[in-house]
Amino acid sequence: MFKGNAALMALKQAMAEQKSEQEATQAAEPKVEGRVSGHPKGYGFLRVDSLTSYFITPPQMKHCLPGDLVRARIVEDKPGSSNAVIEEIVEHGVLDFFGTVRVRSDSYFIVPESTTLKGWFYIPHSMRAGLVDGHVVKGVVTQHPFRSGKAQARVSMIVGHESDKDVIWKLALARQTIARHDNLGAELAKSIRPTSTVMHDLTNIPFVTIDGESTQDMDDAVFAEKYGNGWYLWVAISDVDGHLLPGSPVDLDAQQRAVTTYLPGMVVPMLPSQLSEGSLSLMKGVNRTVICAKMEIGRDGSLLSTEFCQATINSRAKLTYQAVSDYVSGQTDLLAAPDIRANVKNLYWMSKALNNWRENHALVAADSSDYRLAVSDYQLASVIQEERNEAMKIIEECMVVANRAFAEVMRDAQAPFVCRRQDGFTADALPKISAIARHLGVAVTDDELQTPAKISEVLRAVNASGRLDLQLATRSTLSSSFYDCENGHHASLGLPIYGTWTSPIRKYADLINHRQLKALCLGGGQTNPIDPAIMEQLNLCNRGASRAEREVANRLYCKYLEYRVGELLDGLVVGFRPNGIDVEIKGVGARVFVHKRTFSAPDDLVTNNDMGTECLVNGQLHVSLGQGVQVRLDPKDLQEGQLIATLK
Numbered sequence: 001m002f003k004g005n006a007a008l009m010a011l012k013q014a015m016a017e018q019k020s021e022q023e024a025t026q027a028a029e030p031k032v033e034g035r036v037s038g039h040p041k042g043y044g045f046l047r048v049d050s051l052t053s054y055f056i057t058p059p060q061m062k063h064c065l066p067g068d069l070v071r072a073r074i075v076e077d078k079p080g081s082s083n084a085v086i087e088e089i090v091e092h093g094v095l096d097f098f099g100t101v102r103v104r105s106d107s108y109f110i111v112p113e114s115t116t117l118k119g120w121f122y123i124p125h126s127m128r129a130g131l132v133d134g135h136v137v138k139g140v141v142t143q144h145p146f147r148s149g150k151a152q153a154r155v156s157m158i159v160g161h162e163s164d165k166d167v168i169w170k171l172a173l174a175r176q177t178i179a180r181h182d183n184l185g186a187e188l189a190k191s192i193r194p195t196s197t198v199m200h201d202l203t204n205i206p207f208v209t210i211d212g213e214s215t216q217d218m219d220d221a222v223f224a225e226k227y228g229n230g231w232y233l234w235v236a237i238s239d240v241d242g243h244l245l246p247g248s249p250v251d252l253d254a255q256q257r258a259v260t261t262y263l264p265g266m267v268v269p270m271l272p273s274q275l276s277e278g279s280l281s282l283m284k285g286v287n288r289t290v291i292c293a294k295m296e297i298g299r300d301g302s303l304l305s306t307e308f309c310q311a312t313i314n315s316r317a318k319l320t321y322q323a324v325s326d327y328v329s330g331q332t333d334l335l336a337a338p339d340i341r342a343n344v345k346n347l348y349w350m351s352k353a354l355n356n357w358r359e360n361h362a363l364v365a366a367d368s369s370d371y372r373l374a375v376s377d378y379q380l381a382s383v384i385q386e387e388r389n390e391a392m393k394i395i396e397e398c399m400v401v402a403n404r405a406f407a408e409v410m411r412d413a414q415a416p417f418v419c420r421r422q423d424g425f426t427a428d429a430l431p432k433i434s435a436i437a438r439h440l441g442v443a444v445t446d447d448e449l450q451t452p453a454k455i456s457e458v459l460r461a462v463n464a465s466g467r468l469d470l471q472l473a474t475r476s477t478l479s480s481s482f483y484d485c486e487n488g489h490h491a492s493l494g495l496p497i498y499g500t501w502t503s504p505i506r507k508y509a510d511l512i513n514h515r516q517l518k519a520l521c522l523g524g525g526q527t528n529p530i531d532p533a534i535m536e537q538l539n540l541c542n543r544g545a546s547r548a549e550r551e552v553a554n555r556l557y558c559k560y561l562e563y564r565v566g567e568l569l570d571g572l573v574v575g576f577r578p579n580g581i582d583v584e585i586k587g588v589g590a591r592v593f594v595h596k597r598t599f600s601a602p603d604d605l606v607t608n609n610d611m612g613t614e615c616l617v618n619g620q621l622h623v624s625l626g627q628g629v630q631v632r633l634d635p636k637d638l639q640e641g642q643l644i645a646t647l648k
Helices: 006-028 167-175 186-190 249-257 273-279 321-328 338-361 390-412 427-439 452-465 468-475 508-521 532-560 635-639
Strands: 031-038 044-047 053-056 069-078 081-091 096-104 107-112 121-123 135-143 152-161 208-211 220-227 230-238 261-263 266-268 287-297 303-314 317-320 370-376 379-386 419-421 482-484 569-577 580-585 591-595 606-608 614-617 620-624 628-633 644-647
Touching (some): 031 053, 096 152, 152 167, 167 532, 249 508, 249 532, 261 532, 287 390, 303 508, 317 321, 317 338, 338 390, 390 508, 427 452, 482 532, 508 532
Parallel strands (some): 053 081, 121 152
Antiparallel strands (some): 031 044, 107 121, 208 220, 220 230, 230 287, 261 266, 419 482, 569 628, 606 614, 614 620
């Protein structure tokens, strides 16, 4: 009936011409490649480079995932406004994610926890076994939404249930692949060395441990005595290597963990608690094998000599930071034997000399308060602001000088060890540091700012200035410290070489250094080369433990601050970011983020001054680092686990 129909043929011709025109138009449109970033409101951006990005509409975002590397054509929807239309997925950005299982009728989905990962991921029938509504899970993407706009996933791990009291902790640990200890049983027995003869008996020396009141994994004990114009300091460290077989199941597990993870209300030890809080802990009144450093400390706090030995000690007392601090400050007496009180007094005056030496020859961080989150039954009961007291300073000085002594011995013997490095300022922060140095009268070039001597000079001048804004600005420019098998300086401590060996129960790097030290000083000098791959593992695990701690703290803060929504909270400006400022809530310690869009218009220019101490809007001062401000929290952000606020 339609054969030879002129109208139909004309319509087909018009459609073909229209399609041809569309294809020609699309071919002429610019093509770009970039990464997709999502927004909680459903739209996104295609980031081509640091200066170029294009808007992605919500319908287009249904066909991609944040992090995808895509090819797209750029369409001008109106003069001066362009959108990205995605044509090809070059590389998938999201491979796995965390979320919550939701069951609707007979359909199962994973709802991502990330607010920028929009849409529910369908779970096929064959992959639902054992799942219930409310399970918190790790999902793996099995079908990308590019073709159909519908994504699918399978569950690779059940973390817990949203009703679990400890689900916050479970999720933080799972995200960083930190596992709690299983019952090791036979593996633990296989990992213990046979008892061996210890070379020295130091049980007559009245060593003490000084720790927090609840600490059970005590790996260091100290003793000091006066002599002539100085002191002898003994630092005894639990001989973990003398107890644990290298390459055994527990040792390999500790290497994978690399560090004890301290979360608010929970500790995940590097070593099983049977060891860390049992046979390796330097308990009061129990003989323990240690590696002991005997150091000669001059009257001026200088380190004159060091001897290492393996020994047996018997700690005379488990002292707390508070009790020792109150005693040396003259507030209370110390209920202990006379030789213990004499030891504490000697430790106190010696630590003053050590601190004085560091102030003159190295660097000492300015005193600052810290916040401890008191958790009861997986709820944040209170936030306790703690100042560094005299006892904490005693132990800090003892450990720093013991670590210095170790690193210098290993360096002088040209023996390999795990060096703790901090290389100074980040490269992109050098202009800011140059401006701060000039302001403080320190003559310096950018090249000199990467030398240990000038780094120390600038940091010392900043500390001496007493200006909180300069201290905060400088702190943000320092690169992170890290473990390395290549020797290097520790700029923020102002030391040419540094390595830790004083926490082998809690840090695998320290256990490696124990073994190297024993091989050098007690085993005929035959040390082992250190695998650089282990350094990567140590640094990765340390960063993971820190991230897990921050995640739990932030989520607890969100719940804790819910009842203060709408209030004006006093805070302190502590940092600037490209898109806003960080404010620390006074008396609580929570850090909240204030986005620049809440205090500036879209066309405003938001910058920092050359020293990075002031936030400027169109060249006018808005806020300064260290300035007191008031902020208000939003309930929706807190419910989503985000500490975001607006300025008054």
